[in-house]
Amino acid sequence: xxxxxxxxxxxxxxxxxxxxxxxxxxxxxxxxxxxxxxxxxxxxxxxxxxxxxxxxxxxxxxxxxxxxxxxxxxxxxxxxxxxxxxxxxxxxxxxxxxxxxxxxxxxxxxxxxxxxxxxxxxxxxxxxxxxxxxxxxxxxxxxxxxxxxxxxxxxxxxxxxxxxxxxxxxxxxxxxxxxxxxxxxxxxxxxxxxxxxxxxxxxxxxxxxxxxxxxxxxxxxxxxxxxxxxxxxxxxxxxxxxxxxxxxxx
Amino acid sequence: xxxxxxxxxxxxxxxxxxxxxxxxxxxxxxxxxxxxxxxxxxxxxxxxxxxxxxxxxxxxxxxxxxxxxxxxxxxxxxxxxxxxxxxxxxxxxxxxxxxxxxxxxxxxxxxxxxxxxxxxxxxxxxxxxxxxxxxxxxxxxxxxxxxxxxxxxxxxxxxxxxxxxxxxxxxxxxxxxxxxxxxxxxxxxxxxxxxxxxxxxxxxxxxxxxxxxxxxx
Numbered sequence: 232x233x234x235x236x237x238x239x240x241x242x243x244x245x246x247x248x249x250x251x252x253x254x255x256x257x258x259x260x261x262x263x264x265x266x267x268x269x270x271x272x273x274x275x276x277x278x279x280x281x282x283x284x285x286x287x288x289x290x291x292x293x294x295x296x297x298x299x300x301x302x303x304x305x306x307x308x309x310x311x312x313x314x315x316x317x318x319x320x321x322x323x324x325x326x327x328x329x330x331x332x333x334x335x336x337x338x339x340x341x342x343x344x345x346x347x348x349x350x351x352x353x354x355x356x357x358x359x360x361x362x363x364x365x366x367x368x369x370x371x372x373x374x375x376x377x378x379x380x381x382x383x384x385x386x387x388x389x390x391x392x393x394x395x396x397x398x399x400x401x402x403x404x405x406x407x408x409x410x411x412x413x414x415x416x417x418x419x420x421x422x423x424x425x426x427x428x429x430x431x432x433x434x435x436x437x438x439x440x441x442x443x444x445x446x447x448x449x450x451x452x453x454x455x456x457x458x459x460x461x462x463x464x465x466x467x468x469x470x471x472x473x474x475x476x477x478x479x480x481x
Numbered sequence: 482x483x484x485x486x487x488x489x490x491x492x493x494x495x496x497x498x499x500x501x502x503x504x505x506x507x508x509x510x511x512x513x514x515x516x517x518x519x520x521x522x523x524x525x526x527x528x529x530x531x532x533x534x535x536x537x538x539x540x541x542x543x544x545x546x547x548x549x550x551x552x553x554x555x556x557x558x559x560x561x562x563x564x565x566x567x568x569x570x571x572x573x574x575x576x577x578x579x580x581x582x583x584x585x586x587x588x589x590x591x592x593x594x595x596x597x598x599x600x601x602x603x604x605x606x607x608x609x610x611x612x613x614x615x616x617x618x619x620x621x622x623x624x625x626x627x628x629x630x631x632x633x634x635x636x637x638x639x640x641x642x643x644x645x646x647x648x649x650x651x652x653x654x655x656x657x658x659x660x661x662x663x664x665x666x667x668x669x670x671x672x673x674x675x676x677x678x679x680x681x682x683x684x685x686x687x688x689x690x691x692x693x694x695x696x697x698x
Contacts, residue, residue, distance in 0.1 A: 293633055308537035309647065419653045419661055462646040
């Protein structure tokens with residue numbers, strides 16, 4: 232019992248915090264590029280903390296070390312498809328020797344991503360939070376709309392890495408190498424009494440775009456393709472980062 | 482049923498011990514044998530000897546602890562060995578939700594008494610904030626759903642989203658405070674795997690009744 236208590240104490244001290252690797256996202260108004268509610272043109276977003284970079288393979292390896300139920304040999308199929316951590320060399324080894332330490336983890340399901348963030352006292356960003364940060368990045372770095380559209384289309388088309396350095400918030404990725412899980416990735420649109428589950432039909436969702444220019448099409452493509460994932464989906468270009476409430480941190 | 486209630490009596494005392502051990506296992510154990518760790522974690526609160534390992538697709542893997550309209554805790558693995566009828570609603574919902582509960586009742590009353598005795602009903606609320614056990618209790622009573630083996634439950638927001646995702650139910654809180662959601666009734670077999678799933682309201686119960694009978698036999 233004493234040993235258990237000791238271990239428990241060590242564990243509690245060992246809980247990783249958000250630490251210095253997250254940035255404060257200032258609150259503000261967000262104008263969604265796709266209107267999920269016809270009447271709502273602007274959403275107010277409260278300030279929150281966001282991981283500066285996507286969760287790395289190294290960080291995820293630490294997570295599965297302390298959470299054996301999420302190792303690829305143990306996690307039930309209920310929570311992940313057959314590709315889960317497929318490119319790892321073993322249960323605990325992501326095989327990143329040759330790669331940079333910060334290589335984002337991919338081949339993770341939505342369930343696994345959420346469990347990771349939860350273990351750090353955070354959560355996956357909501358769609359509003361994530362897309363709001365993209366709008367801030369574009370605004371604060373003065374990214375021309377067409378350039379933004381080119382990046383996004385390039386990524387979906389040829390998986391072209393985006394050569395974008397954020398000089399305003401200190402955010403890495405998001406418009407770069409990997410796409411990211413969010414908490415409410417599935418579209419569900421409402422128009423008064425009518426509810427539309429946006430079940431993969433682009434025509435349905437596209438009518439709710441605010442404007443029909445390149446930049447809006449690019450954002451819409453992200454909304455729609457993200458909505459087509461299932462929660463067990465794992466792919467080589469889908470990772471995640473975590474968000475945290477600002478209150479607990481300050 | 483008798484055995485079940487005895488086990489529940491033990492649960493309260495075992496829970497405290499199980500919890501600290503569980504935390505250590507979950508956080509620190511670098512055990513090679515993941516499978517044992519896994520089972521221990523998810524079944525710590527039901528000290529029934531688990532002979533069969535959980536199947537890969539069993540919803541009993543879900544560790545969430547719910548609270549039902551009788552203010553009793555409930556975990557999906559508590560329903561092991563029984564068929565389960567599931568739907569998701571919220572109390573503030575005027576139109577679809579009472580119909581969904583009616584559909585579930587029709588399904589349940591389509592079973593004979595012996596089958597009913599081996600079937601549980603789980604109605605999970607979308608509204609973590611508004612639908613307290615007390616609110617759910619009134620709702621259950623008003624709809625004639627406060628029956629033995631029926632549980633109208635609430636839980637943590639994240640657990641509600643996990644649960645809905647496992648059943649392929651989409652929902653979103655709308656600006657007026659209500660929830661837009663898909664209307665789904667699902668049937669779990671005794672091992673916790675989904676045996677039947679139906680979308681839409683007021684459908685003929687035959688198909689799900691068949692799934693339920695298949696799950697029971």
